[in-house]
Amino acid sequence: MSHQLVINELGKKSPELALELRSVKMYSTIDPEVSVAKARKTLEYIVSERTKLSNYSLADKITSLSAELPESVIAYMHFIRKLGNSAVHGEEQISQDVAVDVLNLLIKLSCWHLKVDCNQQKQRARFFIAEPIHKTWAKIAVLTEDGELYSEYLTYNQPTTFVKKDFSYNSFKASDFKFGQKEHGRGYQPIKEVSYKEAISYQLRSQSNWVERYVTDKGISIA
Numbered sequence: 001m002s003h004q005l006v007i008n009e010l011g012k013k014s015p016e017l018a019l020e021l022r023s024v025k026m027y028s029t030i031d032p033e034v035s036v037a038k039a040r041k042t043l044e045y046i047v048s049e050r051t052k053l054s055n056y057s058l059a060d061k062i063t064s065l066s067a068e069l070p071e072s073v074i075a076y077m078h079f080i081r082k083l084g085n086s087a088v089h090g091e092e093q094i095s096q097d098v099a100v101d102v103l104n105l106l107i108k109l110s111c112w113h114l115k116v117d118c119n120q121q122k123q124r125a126r127f128f129i130a131e132p133i134h135k136t137w138a139k140i141a142v143l144t145e146d147g148e149l150y151s152e153y154l155t156y157n158q159p160t161t162f163v164k165k166d167f168s169y170n171s172f173k174a175s176d177f178k179f180g181q182k183e184h185g186r187g188y189q190p191i192k193e194v195s196y197k198e199a200i201s202y203q204l205r206s207q208s209n210w211v212e213r214y215v216t217d218k219g220i221s222i223a
Contacts, residue, residue: 130179
């Protein structure tokens with residue numbers, strides 16, 4: 001599930017909720033405590049739209065919904081509430097993994113609340129090949145709609161996973177990027193854009209072509 005794509009879809013029904021989710025997502029990797037505290041605030045926003053109770057604690061509001069909501073939904077809500085309380089009061093250290101788990105649950109709750117199918121949100125992708133240059137072997141790269149450029153290749157015969165984020169999917173040009181910066185401090189291996197068919201049929205040296213697997217795992221839509 002791509003967080004950004006699902007949040008964008010949720011934003012079509014509730015721009016306010018999507019704005020809160022983007023903030024939770026942003027802080028999940030840079031300040032987990034803030035992220036989880038914001039998740040609790042976002043949960044309160046969702047709960048307030050499900051109940052007319054006022055001047056009640058969040059715990060009581062959630063419990064009041066037990067008769068009409070599935071048990072799993074109530075459990076998710078209490079889980080986020082309790083962790084959010086801990087984050088606000090500094091009762092325990094919140095790790096990045098925990099913050100991401102909370103984000104995942106919050107997005108599921110948001111999808112349920114707004115009746116959006118999280119699992120149907122597939123993203124597009126663009127495909128690139130870096131031809132061999134000097135003693136550097138060829139590479140394949142995939143740019144997904146969430147702005148992530150991904151590749152798997154060998155560095156001195158050791159498997160390497162390359163991930164670089166925050167690209168603009170629509171405006172990205174092959175000339176904007178060259179491989180080499182990560183390993184050698186400078187980009188020198190240019191890439192060229194190719195079709196999906198060309199990407200999955202390209203033969204890599206001493207490694208299998210990973211693109212089809214990646215497309216399936218990432219939930220990428222191939223036109």
